[in-house]
Amino acid sequence: MDFSKLQATSKITDEWSYPLVDAGRSGLLQVSPDHKLYWEEYGSPDGEPLMFLHGGPGGACAPVMSRYFDPARYRVILFDQRGCGKSEPTVASAGPKIALANNTTDHLVTDINALREALGIKGKMHVFGGSWGSTLALVYAIRYPENVASLILRGIFLGTREDLLYMYQGNAAVFDKTPYALTEPGSYVTYPDEWKTFVELIPPAERGDMMAAYKAIFDMTPQTEAERARQLKAALAWSVWEGTISNMIPDTADSGKFGEADFALCFAQIEAHFFANQLFLEPDYIVRNVGKLVGIPMHIVHGRFDQVCPLPQASRLVAALAEHGAAPATFVMTNAGHSAMERETALALTAIMDGLPRV
Template identity: 70%
Template structure:
């Protein structure tokens, strides 16, 4: 049988409007407490500023992220958040004691202002974020609305406990007895093979809290090479799970080599995510939804994949409902036939169209 016409991935190919470019300039910014942020600037140095907030937490930036923006119009700032990518210290290379100390949501919000000041952004800027980046963008806008011209958000992550349980817990507690039992809601329903790999790495007696079980592994200080290899395998499995389910049509082996393929990158993502998840994102329960009145004056654009299993659309719907309740419905709410990744074709088209259509900053 010939299956050659079946889609092998939903990743964007010809949907990009703008070519990949090199950064105009780049550098490091000392933000205190032993942390230095790696940053890059793309596009028009005199253009409308865009602060791009990457996901994860711990996912890091990529030059590809600059392709959503017209390089003649926008001045695009990319940076690696604390502990990840090329920022220093890096949690996978330098250890959690160094990289996760003074690494909270409030620290990251303050870093955005430090970067604004260092790059001499004095007026309002567009804030663009997806997944965890949407969380950080919303928190930043709630605390500093005077700096935000517009919010462009993709794959909304509100950060609630139930959302994390959907992604990481599912039917794990009963998996040993009934691996196909639909005992709890969860992303595992659509990705049973990838789910089995995530769960089978953890002994049955520890599956009552999968996130805690993995965090124990990520937090350990390896005493020898065997323990280091064990930790790397856990991180790869953790990161591969998210990577596999981020696309409506998963790529071969469910892995995006650019982000998840290297063991140290996977460990970095895993350790920082586990750190934030264990601390409820360092936010009070319901923080974002309870404070949307503070961003009522900011035009907010939302793009969410209808088939997103990392951050199901219920999170976007909650945000839309909360904004509407305070008299500030989104300027646009686009539901794409896509999964979670920003790099899927329909999502690329939607995000680029929003940026192209924003009214010029005065």
């Protein structure tokens, strides 16, 4: 039987409002002695500035991410965060010791302001982020509310230990004895076959802390081809696990960029680096500082079936805002998973951008 069309039913195809075009400008910005950021600009050079923050941490931008925005209205800045994409150096090109040096949330927030200054953005700008990009957008807005005209957020990620355990730990500790036991909440409940592949790369004795076990593999300096192969296999397993469960209907025949070696090495090792350090944030940083966001219009789109960043994270943020008398301007729950490319989520984000008051 051919089930190949099922996955296509959830992804946006020809429903985009705006065409895919080449960037108007691009460049590399030196933000530290070790790091250069790759950036691209789309839309109107005189339009309302919009900073796009990609996910991960460790993901990258792609031209399709400019299609949520009216090119006649917005000046859209896409950039790859430190260590990934077309920024320099990357984990894949230089290794983690170099690419992960001076690579923390504080550095990424500082980079946003450096990019603003280099591109001559003055006053307020829209800040658009999904998944880890929503985390970074919220942190940036907490620290620099005077620079933010609006927050447009997809797939809220608050980054607590509980949020990470849901995705990476699940029932791993008992998997070798009872692989189908529903002992803990987790993404594995919805994706058991993909979970099996992710878990079984780690020996049973090390499955009590899956994130630590994977990070130990990423942190080693390979001395042999076998060790290099093991490290790459682990990076691919980590990357493909997240890429697969990002879609409500996964494309099991094509893992896309998540199955590409260079992307996987960057994505997996940067994520493990940030997660091992609690995202370089104080515990529950966003919720505890949510009062600083009062006055910034916030628009939230979250897939009801998101298994990377489950919906209660968005609900918790909304509840925290309500305690300060500041309900979001928009809170849309779509019949979708995590990916920004699922039809309902993409259409909702585009509609929000089309309907924002002009600044």
